[in-house]
Amino acid sequence: MRETPPTAADPWDEVPGRLRARGLRWTPQRRTLLAVLAATRGHVTGAELVERCRAMDPATIPSTVYRTLDVLEELGIVRHAHGLDGREEFHVLPAADHGHIWCSGCLGTWDVHADEAAALVAVLAQRRGFRVDLSHLSVVGLCEGCAGEGQPGREAQRAG
C-alpha cells in the first residue's frame, strides 16, 4: 500500500489542482483540513475532524469543515459511513477498500479486509446483483475479550 501512485508522489499534492480543475478554490481552511486528513489513519468522526482542525487553527468553523468534506467526498477523496452511535465516520480513500468491525462491549474497532468479506460480497452479487460498498460495511458484535463476559446491553454502547 505504499508504492506507485498514479500521478503525484503524494496523492495529497493533486488535490489543489483537482479542485481548481472544477472551478473550485484552494483556501487556507481547506489546506488545514487536508493536512488533518493526510495525518489521519483509519476513521474519524466529523466532530473529531472539526476538533483537530481547530487544534491547527483555532479559528476553524464547523460548517466550513463539513462543507469541505462534502466537496472532498464528491472528489472521491473521503467517504463516510456511520459508527455505533450513528455519528458520521469519515475515512480517507487511498486506503485499501475495507469495512469496520465494532465491538459493542469495549467499543474497539478493527478493519474488515476485503478477503474476509469476499464471500459475503460474492453471495450478494450472485443472489441479488447487489454491489457491496465495502468501505461502508459495519459489522457489530463482540470481540474475543468481551465475548466471554456478561451480555452487553444498549448501555454498553452508550458508555464512554
Added chain:
Amino acid sequence: MRETPPTAADPWDEVPGRLRARGLRWTPQRRTLLAVLAATRGHVTGAELVERCRAMDPATIPSTVYRTLDVLEELGIVRHAHGLDGREEFHVLPAADHGHIWCSGCLGTWDVHADEAAALVAVLAQRRGFRVDLSHLSVVGLCEGCAGEGQPGREAQRAG
C-alpha cells in the same frame, strides 16, 4: 415443538408479566408502543415509532417512547442498529436473526439472511474470535437497478 408453549401463545402477551416480574409497570403508553411494535415488520426509526404511536394516541410524548424502548431493549424485545443516515433503527427481536442491506442509490433496504452472512461470520470467528451480531449488520452498496446508472455520491444518501 407444538405443544405447551413456554408461557404464552403470542410473545407479546408475555410482556406485561415480564415487566412486572422486574418490578416495572404496565402502562397505557407502553401498551400503545407495544401495539405499534407488534404491527411492525422489519425496521423502524425511533422517530417513526414516535409518529406511529402518536397516530394511535395523539398525546404520545417522545421521551416516553424512547425511555420505553430502552426498557424493551433491556428485556431483549427490540434491538437497535443504525441506518444510512445514522438514525436509530429499531427492530423486533422475535424475527429471525438477520442484518440489512441498504442501497445508497435508491435508499431501498432488504434483509441479509443468516446464510448469506454465514461465511463472513465464520471467517471473523475463526480469525479474530469475533462474534458477529447479525441483527446489527449493515451492508451498504448499490442494488441491481442502481448499479447500472451513474455513480451515487453523498448526495444520493441525502435525497429523500
Added chain:
DNA sequence: ATTAATGCAAACGGTTTGCACTACT
C-alpha cells in the same frame, strides 16, 4: 470582476434529561 468560500449565527432533527406530578402496584 466574478463568484466560490467563509464566518457567523441561528435552525434543525433526533434523542436525552431534570423535575414535579400521576398512577400503577
Added chain:
DNA sequence: AGTAGTGCAAACCGTTTGCATTAAT
C-alpha cells in the same frame, strides 16, 4: 404508601442552512 413512569420543557450534540462578507481566480 411507595416508587416507577409520565408529561413537559429545556438541553444536547452533531450537522446544516441563510446570508452578508471576504478572498481566490
